[in-house]
Amino acid sequence: MTEQHTLLWESGQSAAPLPPLVDSSGVQAEVDAAWSRGTLSWEQLKQMPDLHGAMMETLRRYPVAGGHRARIARPLTLAGYRLEQGLDVEVAMTVPHFLEELYPNPMQFDIDRFRPPRNEHRKPGAYAPFGLGNHTCLGAGIAEVQLLVTMATLLSIYALQLDPPDYHLVIEEHPTPIPGNHFQVQVRERRLSSRPEGRI
Ligand code: HEM
Numbered sequence: 001m002t003e004q005h006t007l008l009w010e011s012g013q014s015a016a017p018l019p020p021l022v023d024s025s026g027v028q029a030e031v032d033a034a035w036s037r038g039t040l041s042w043e044q045l046k047q048m049p050d051l052h053g054a055m056m057e058t059l060r061r062y063p064v065a066g067g068h069r070a071r072i073a074r075p076l077t078l079a080g081y082r083l084e085q086g087l088d089v090e091v092a093m094t095v096p097h098f099l100e101e102l103y104p105n106p107m108q109f110d111i112d113r114f115r116p117p118r119n120e121h122r123k124p125g126a127y128a129p130f131g132l133g134n135h136t137c138l139g140a141g142i143a144e145v146q147l148l149v150t151m152a153t154l155l156s157i158y159a160l161q162l163d164p165p166d167y168h169l170v171i172e173e174h175p176t177p178i179p180g181n182h183f184q185v186q187v188r189e190r191r192l193s194s195r196p197e198g199r200i
Contacts, residue, residue: 002064003146006055026050027111031155045148053111055147056121059129060097061109066176067092068131093128102126159189 027050034044072087083089098106103113103120113120121127130137137143163186170180
């Protein structure tokens with residue numbers, strides 16, 4: 001479900017006409033080049049910075065879990081607030097994803113944020129789509145691989161577009177931000193010819 005949520009956003013960004021992620025970035029070229037070399041391997045995936053950036057930016061901009069519940073084990077004072085033992089708190093760990101001082105123009109979908117020299121995510125607490133601390137997501141690694149492989153597979157088979165192409169994205173909170181009910185992506189073109197025969 002968490003991966004479906006992320007893929008939904010990522011395919012929406014890939015299909016968005018202005019600016020089209022796939023056409024204006026190297027994502028499609030990377031995907032085509034990788035498949036043209038044969039089966040999609042881990043080595044190939046590590047050499048796809050645009051696809052990786054698109055995945056990371058999707059998880060930053062549209063995090064599945066905005067926060068998590070915690071119970072105060074020992075009393076403490078945090079930023080002037082006294083938190084007593086046993087108190088339930090919500091740790092909104094993805095708030096930093098939207099801070100201008102960490103991510104300039106934070107609402108902008110920008111897949112180059114994570115490349116050197118920018119490395120905007122490389123500050124303590126700046127990037128937490130999989131949580132932070134002792135209970136960080138145990139499936140983060142497998143989730144990332146599945147997201148990369150699924151997007152690379154989809155983009156190698158289909159050219160996507162918004163339906164209708166001029167659809168203006170509406171964001172609804174349920175409670176995490178998801179595309180509104182009328183959000184649809186349609187297949188503009190089947191691109192199976194770009195794939196080595198028989199490989200899915
Ligand atoms: C896009 C996909 C995913 C996202 C965004 C995601 C995100 C998260 C988040 C935010 C947490 C809570 C971390 C915290 O409390 O600080 C979590 C916990 C967890 N996730 Fe994921 N997750 C994803 C996929 C997966 C997958 C595929 C697996 C298993 C194969 C998995 C296994 C777990 C487990 C076991 C925990 C609990 C860790 C603990 O409490 O110690 N997750 N995940």
